[in-house]
Amino acid sequence: ETGVTQSPTHLIKTRGQQVTLRCSSQSGHNTVSWYQQALGQGPQFIFQYYREEENGRGNFPPRFSGLQFPNYSSELNVNALELDDSALYLCASSFMREGGSGANVLTFGAGSRLTVL
Amino acid sequence: AQSVSQHNHHVILSEAASLELGCNYSYGGTVNLFWYVQYPGQHLQLLLKYFSGDPLVKGIKGFEAEFIKSKFSFNLRKPSVQWSDTAEYFCAVIAFSGGYNKLFFGAGTRLAVHP
Numbered sequence: 001e002t003g004v005t006q007s008p009t010h011l012i013k014t015r016g017q018q019v020t021l022r023c024s025s026q027s028g029h030n031t032v033s034w035y036q037q038a039l040g041q042g043p044q045f046i047f048q049y050y051r052e053e054e055n056g057r058g059n060f061p062p063r064f065s066g067l068q069f070p071n072y073s074s075e076l077n078v079n080a081l082e083l084d085d086s087a088l089y090l091c092a093s094s095f096m097r098e099g100g101s102g103a104n105v106l107t108f109g110a111g112s113r114l115t116v117l
Numbered sequence: 118a119q120s121v122s123q124h125n126h127h128v129i130l131s132e133a134a135s136l137e138l139g140c141n142y143s144y145g146g147t148v149n150l151f152w153y154v155q156y157p158g159q160h161l162q163l164l165l166k167y168f169s170g171d172p173l174v175k176g177i178k179g180f181e182a183e184f185i186k187s188k189f190s191f192n193l194r195k196p197s198v199q200w201s202d203t204a205e206y207f208c209a210v211i212a213f214s215g216g217y218n219k220l221f222f223g224a225g226t227r228l229a230v231h232p
Contacts, residue, residue: 004160033219035220040225042121042209042222042223043222044222045219045220045221056219058219090161092220105151105163105166106220107163108153108160111160
């Protein structure tokens with residue numbers, strides 16, 4: 001089975017720009033979550049997508065948005081970049097049963113490291 | 118609000134020493150608990166998980182963790198560490214809310230094992 005793949009692996013942007021990060025979920029998974037990992041911290045939940053809709057969100061402003069596609073891949077978009085957006089962005093996929101509840105194990109990608117200058 | 122606390126940010130051990138990494142969580146409901154490991158230059162990998170049943174769970178590479186409900190703890194242990202265990206370790210709690218799963222991570226513990 002293929003794992004979670006993310007692109008690009010590294011990128012540099014300047015303040016005010018916009019960025020799109022991409023994620024291909026693991027085969028058999030239908031749910032994608034995005035996390036932000038700032039230097040020296042644990043990952044922080046941004047949002048989750050299930051059935052092509054956002055069904056959960058952490059404490060991130062609306063300039064963080066996303067998409068999930070019919071093949072379960074996903075994009076994370078960040079507008080009006082700020083210096084504090086510099087971080088490792090992690091995508092994780094999982095399988096969620098009908099009804100949306102129940103524990104599941106997340107499989108993480110290697111991340112996209114964003115530097116904002 | 119849910120939170121996860123890891124007591125040690127940096128741990129340095131010699132090979133063959135025993136390891137215990139502390140993790141406490143704050144959440145009033147049923148919890149599912151995880152330890153993830155991030156080896157240098159690699160992605161987060163699941164080390165072990167607790168969903169229900171026996172509170173002592175065994176994971177990969179000789180790691181184990183004990184869920185103590187009364188102490189809201191899920192400490193990670195290994196009797197004898199190896200140089201290859203050098204990595205960052207994250208404790209995480211899953212919270213169920215409105216039909217989605219949200220993982221709360223601790224800040225991580227960076228383990229360095231010297232030969």
